[in-house]
Amino acid sequence: MKLKRINTSEIIWLIGIIIMILIILFPIFVMFKYSISDRASVVTGGKPIPLWPYHPTIEQFKTLVTTDRFISAALCSIEVALTSVIISLIIGTPAAYALVRYRFPGIMVLATLLISVRLFPDIVSVVPVVEIFIKLRLINTKIGVALAHSLLSIPYVIFIAMGVFETIPKDLDEQAQIMGASKLYSFVRVILPVALPGLAAAAIYVFLLSWDEFIFAYFILAFGNLSTLPVMLQKILSWTPQHNLLAAISVMLSIPVIIFTFIVQKYMRAGATAGAVK
Amino acid sequence: MFKKIKILSYFFKKNLFAILILTPAVIYLVGFLLIILFKVVELSLTHITPKAPLFPSVYNFIELSKNPEFKEAFFRTILFTFIGTPLELLIGMVAAFLLAREFIARGIIRSLFILPLAIPSIVTAIILYIMFDYPGGHINNILMGNHSFFPFKVISYPINWRGSGFFAILVSIFGKVWRDMPISMLIILAGLQSIEKDQYEAAQTMGAGAMQTFIKITLPLLTPAISTLLILRSIEMWKEFIFPFILAGSYPLLATLIERAYHEWRDPYEASTIALILLVLIIISTILIFYLLKWLKKRLVKI
Numbered sequence: 195m196k197l198k199r200i201n202t203s204e205i206i207w208l209i210g211i212i213i214m215i216l217i218i219l220f221p222i223f224v225m226f227k228y229s230i231s232d233r234a235s236v237v238t239g240g241k242p243i244p245l246w247p248y249h250p251t252i253e254q255f256k257t258l259v260t261t262d263r264f265i266s267a268a269l270c271s272i273e274v275a276l277t278s279v280i281i282s283l284i285i286g287t288p289a290a291y292a293l294v295r296y297r298f299p300g301i302m303v304l305a306t307l308l309i310s311v312r313l314f315p316d317i318v319s320v321v322p323v324v325e326i327f328i329k330l331r332l333i334n335t336k337i338g339v340a341l342a343h344s345l346l347s348i349p350y351v352i353f354i355a356m357g358v359f360e361t362i363p364k365d366l367d368e369q370a371q372i373m374g375a376s377k378l379y380s381f382v383r384v385i386l387p388v389a390l391p392g393l394a395a396a397a398i399y400v401f402l403l404s405w406d407e408f409i410f411a412y413f414i415l416a417f418g419n420l421s422t423l424p425v426m427l428q429k430i431l432s433w434t435p436q437h438n439l440l441a442a443i444s445v446m447l448s449i450p451v452i453i454f455t456f457i458v459q460k461y462m463r464a465g466a467t468a469g470a471v472k
Numbered sequence: 473m474f475k476k477i478k479i480l481s482y483f484f485k486k487n488l489f490a491i492l493i494l495t496p497a498v499i500y501l502v503g504f505l506l507i508i509l510f511k512v513v514e515l516s517l518t519h520i521t522p523k524a525p526l527f528p529s530v531y532n533f534i535e536l537s538k539n540p541e542f543k544e545a546f547f548r549t550i551l552f553t554f555i556g557t558p559l560e561l562l563i564g565m566v567a568a569f570l571l572a573r574e575f576i577a578r579g580i581i582r583s584l585f586i587l588p589l590a591i592p593s594i595v596t597a598i599i600l601y602i603m604f605d606y607p608g609g610h611i612n613n614i615l616m617g618n619h620s621f622f623p624f625k626v627i628s629y630p631i632n633w634r635g636s637g638f639f640a641i642l643v644s645i646f647g648k649v650w651r652d653m654p655i656s657m658l659i660i661l662a663g664l665q666s667i668e669k670d671q672y673e674a675a676q677t678m679g680a681g682a683m684q685t686f687i688k689i690t691l692p693l694l695t696p697a698i699s700t701l702l703i704l705r706s707i708e709m710w711k712e713f714i715f716p717f718i719l720a721g722s723y724p725l726l727a728t729l730i731e732r733a734y735h736e737w738r739d740p741y742e743a744s745t746i747a748l749i750l751l752v753l754i755i756i757s758t759i760l761i762f763y764l765l766k767w768l769k770k771r772l773v774k775i
Contacts, residue, residue: 203682207570207573210566210570211570211581214566214567214570214585215581215584217650218584218585218587218588218650218653219584219587221591221596221599221600221603221650222587222591222599224599224602224603224610225591225595225599225602228602238608242608242613242618242619243608243609243610243613245619284496285496285497285500286497288493288494288496288497289493289494289496289497289498291493292489292490292491292493292494293494295490296487296490298483298487298490304494304498307502308497308498308501308502311501311502311505313704313707314505314508315707315710315711315750315751315754316711316713317711317713317727317730317731317747317750318508318512318711318730318747318748318750318751319505319508319512320730321512321515321730321734321740321743321744321747322507322508322511322512322515322744322747323508324734325511325515325740326507326511344500345500345501345504348497348500348501349501352497377489378489381493405592406592406593406594406595408592408593408594408713408714409713409714413731413734416735424592424594427594427595427598428594428718431598431601431718437602437605440598440601440602441598441599441602444595444598444599447592447594447595448590448591448592448595451590451591451592452587452590452591455586455589455590456583456590
């Protein structure tokens with residue numbers, strides 16, 4: 195009797211797992227399937243679209259990597275992402291160090307305030323930001339997008355870097371200072387090198403955030419010639435392109451994210467679950 | 473007086489380095505935020521007349537309250553948030569409970585469950601755009617029983633998913649929940665892992681059944697995780713842009729109405745007004761949820 199009950203609960207569990215996996219994998223499968231579909235498997239003329247293309251092909255990718263439009267969008271994405279990584283690390287890391295090492299009244303309030311800036315809805319801030327950027331002539335520029343992206347990513351950098359600096363013993367900077375190093379010197383030459391691996395995770399996180407950010411990039415680049423990859427996807431959506439081309443760009447856009455997400459998963463988990471356990 | 477200045481100057485001297493390296497971040501984040509807030513309020517209270525801009529004026533708000541498009545967007549946003557937030561909580565909980573027990577290849581399944589987080593939102597939206605295409609998308613094909621592995625004819629005519637307000641919102645909710653499920657799952661999972669095994673064992677020795685253990689132990693101890701999740705996810709739901717923008721283009725929510733006001737009506741003032749209303753809505757809803765959860769906790773958790 196008891197054995198049977200365990201079995202039913204286990205069967206329900208197994209069915210649950212299978213359904214979840216199917217729901218999670220089906221859209222991803224569809225994306226990859228479309229990206230390697232030949233024309234006949236997409237434009238079927240009334241017949242249902244096959245679950246596996248009649249003639250799998252990498253034609254789309256070949257066309258993409260020779261299309262100027264795609265290359266310039268990809269380069270623009272990379273440039274914007276790298277710029278925002280540099281800006282947000284330069285501004286965020288020292289702040290995180292100060293927030294961890296110095297304990298004066300109100301500093302935790304300040305830390306919470308700085309980190310919770312990320313809760314401010316981006317769709318609310320996008321119109322004022324664009325209006326300001328128009329006046330500053332930052333509209334339709336890469337640096338404009340990078341500045342907006344660092345606004346989003348600095349809170350994350352502060353959060354991740356605070357975690358990194360907390361793991362470094364305080365003795366280390368004290369010893370450096372006893373030996374005569376200035377505070378700046380001990381931070382730059384002693385602490386930063388130790389913190390580098392953790393900060394690399396922050397850098398990857400910022401890169402990804404900028405790489406797939408859409409709202410700011412779209413509003414800032416909407417009417418110009420420049421576009422990042424997500425903006426390019428949206429722009430070509432308006433002239434009803436073939437689905438396999440859309441899927442191929444989607445794959446190119448996702449692959450770096452998928453790879454790096456699993457590298458920095460440990461840190462992302464910490465970021466996503468912050469505050470959940472008290 | 474003199475002493476105070478002395479203490480203050482000592483404080484500055486001691487913490488000079490910290491203040492110096494904190495300043496850029498504070499200026500960048502807080503400064504930007506203040507400018508944004510100021511600008512939203514300023515723009516929303518400005519009324520452009522042929523002669524000169526009128527400030528302050530509630531013209532934009534009055535104009536907006538007459539606009540049927542705004543009302544529709546408002547109710548769609550309510551629908552989106554009120555269906556989406558609980559759904560995300562529910563799916564996250566289901567996923568977390570599925571992963572909570574020990575089994576072979578748990579790590580792999582766990583990574584698989586996190587996979588949606590690694591797909592950019594815009595890509596998820598595009599995939600759903602393709603899948604829910606009309607008339608020949610995959611979902612329509614499957615529901616019409618065109619495939620041999622699922623020979624049931626659920627619908628006899630293909631559904632125009634993007635052409636109906638209800639279905640468009642539904643598909644957007646699906647996309648949002650699919651994409652963000654891992655976040656809620658991880659939060660719940662962290663909450664589950666913080667529950668001590670002893671408590672379950674104690675309950676078991678006292679003869680509690682599975683249902684009782686769940687209601688009396690797991691749920692109350694999960695409340696911190698659930699509270700965090702509800703507050704954070706409801707904010708995300710209110711401000712969601714990408715999914716409704718791609719999947720429900722003709723049926724704007726408040727967030728997508730901002731885009732329409734800005735790009736199609738060419739009216740940054742009206743756009744800012746909508747943005748301000750959305751911001752106030754988010755703040756009110758967050759406070760409400762916060763106090764509701766506090767009240768519920770008092771009622772439910774008796775220690």
